[in-house]
Amino acid sequence: MDRSYWEVVWRDDDLGFHQPQVNRHLQRFWSRLKLAPESRVLVPLCGKSLDMDWLLSEGHEVIGVDLSEKAQQDYLASHAEPVRYAEENSLKLAWQGRLLFVAGDVFHLKQEMLRSVDAVYDRAALVALPKAVRQNYALFLAQCLKPGAKMLLVTRQAPEARQSPPFNLTAAEVDELYGGNFRIECLHREEREDGVVEEVFMLKRKAPLAAGRLPVEAGESQQSTS
């Protein structure tokens, strides 16, 4: 899905993905990551998700990233704290309390910024990306995150394939995309009444390979999903 697709989604308020409450999997499973309260959490493709509020209430610093300036403005406007703005190349940065909300393409984030990230929270991010982009996204995160960095990943699979987001994402694909660079543990799997399967994974960035070895590419899995 290109930028214009998401611009239309935000312009038309076609926000079926937006949850009016905090995600239940986040509340149930986040503690499994065993993070210190002051840890820095990246929320890629964040929309205006209330999950960021919950992460902030846990004491974390949060970096939310979304292509849409409207998402940024809507989120910030629904919070009373003052906002400080800056621009960096194509990115519009806004600080509000312990939140940094970046309006821009996640692929344009600086590696230095992501190096300081302790954990990633992905709900409706990877599933919003078409298959062709997913491998680049997974490799980008793997290259930027430090060893030991963790991720909580919520996926979904509908009985039918869809032509627009959210796209299906299977456990096998999670392993294919991330298994080379992350240890993966499936924390939860449920099949809803409508046939949609939701799964929750915890990932941990592996230590880098010894010097002289080739970097692992997505799909070259070293570790099976447990």
Ligand SMILES: C[S@@+](CC[C@H](N)C(=O)[O-])C[C@H]1O[C@@H](n2cnc3c(N)ncnc32)[C@H](O)[C@@H]1O
């Ligand atoms: C399905 S929504 C999910 C939003 C949020 N995670 C939630 O749970 O409500 C996907 C979001 O990703 C954003 N997006 C899509 N491609 C992006 C990219 N390359 N960089 C940053 N944001 C992107 C869209 O603007 C949209 O708000």
